[in-house]
Amino acid sequence: xxxxxxxARFSFAVVTLSDKGSLGLREDTSGPxxxxxxxxxxxxxxxxxxxxxxxxxIVAKLLxxxxxxxxxxxxxxxxxxxPTDVTPEATREVIERETPGISEAMRAASLLKTPHAMLSRGxxxxxxxxxxINLPGSLKAARENIEVVLPALPHALDKINGGTSDCGxx
Numbered sequence: 001x002x003x004x005x006x007x008a009r010f011s012f013a014v015v016t017l018s019d020k021g022s023l024g025l026r027e028d029t030s031g032p033x034x035x036x037x038x039x040x041x042x043x044x045x046x047x048x049x050x051x052x053x054x055x056x057x058i059v060a061k062l063l064x065x066x067x068x069x070x071x072x073x074x075x076x077x078x079x080x081x082x083p084t085d086v087t088p089e090a091t092r093e094v095i096e097r098e099t100p101g102i103s104e105a106m107r108a109a110s111l112l113k114t115p116h117a118m119l120s121r122g123x124x125x126x127x128x129x130x131x132x133i134n135l136p137g138s139l140k141a142a143r144e145n146i147e148v149v150l151p152a153l154p155h156a157l158d159k160i161n162g163g164t165s166d167c168g169x170x
Contacts (some may be wrong), residue, residue, distance in 0.1 A: 007042035008070040010157050014045075015061055017053040017078035017087050018137060030076040030135070030142035037146055038074070041153075046070045053078035058090035066094070066130040068144075071157050073130055074146070077137030079122035088121045095125030095132055102133060102152070106145040110136075113144065129161050140167050 016031035024036065028050050035048055047065060051057055058078075065073050078087030092098075102124040110117030120141075122134030135142045160164065 007154050007157075008044065010043050010044040010154075011069070011070040012038050012043045012074065013047035013049075013065050013070045015048075015058075015065075015073065015075045016050040016059060016137070017075055018050060019052045019084060021050045021077075022052040029139040030137055033139055033145060034074055034076060034135070034142060037143075037150075038072070041137060043072065043140045053084055054069060055084055055086045055090045055093075059093050062091065062094040062127075062132060066132075070130055071161065072153065074135060075131045075132070076135045076142050079120050079134050079136050081119050081121065085121070088123045091123050091125065091132055091134055094127055095123075096127050098123065098125040099131070099156075100124075102149055102156075106135070106148050109148045110141065110144055117141075126160055131156060131160055 010137035014031050014034045016028045018026060018028065021028045031048060031050065035045060039045060047070065049061065051061060062073060075087055078085045103122055107117055107120055120136055121147040122136065133144045
């Protein structure tokens with residue numbers, strides 16, 4: 001109960017980035033999983049969209065979500081080494097301050113499970129009072145990565161939104 005009380009004041013959005021998914025040619029499994037996971041943690045869903053992994057569209061969507069006041073924006077997909085994977089570049093264009101520890105923690109945990117984790121280029125960062133986190137697109141990888149960051153999210157979002165609690169006591 002304490003967990004949901006701490007997170008209930010925070011909104012979240014999930015943006016699935018998949019060229020095939022945006023055309024209805026592939027079922028999005030990671031997006032719905034992330035929505036369910038974050039709702040169970042007590043976060044409030046503000047938006048969900050499946051869109052093509054296109055730089056300008058991603059930038060526009062992220063800015064729209066930030067400007068509408070969404071606290072946590074989670075993307076899934078578009079973080080690999082393929083030429084069409086441009087999510088990290090678009091995210092870096094939007095964020096004002098990186099949160100490298102989040103991205104490093106996800107990659108480190110994933111690397112214990114697969115050497116392919118070193119190919120993930122996802123990043124994370126802050127713009128205004130929004131935290132943006134790129135997750136891989138596969139359900140398995142998205143699940144493993146969100147589990148790594150969940151314990152730190154309430155404190156991170158509180159601090160980003162002006163909370164004054166000490167980090168060492170959270």
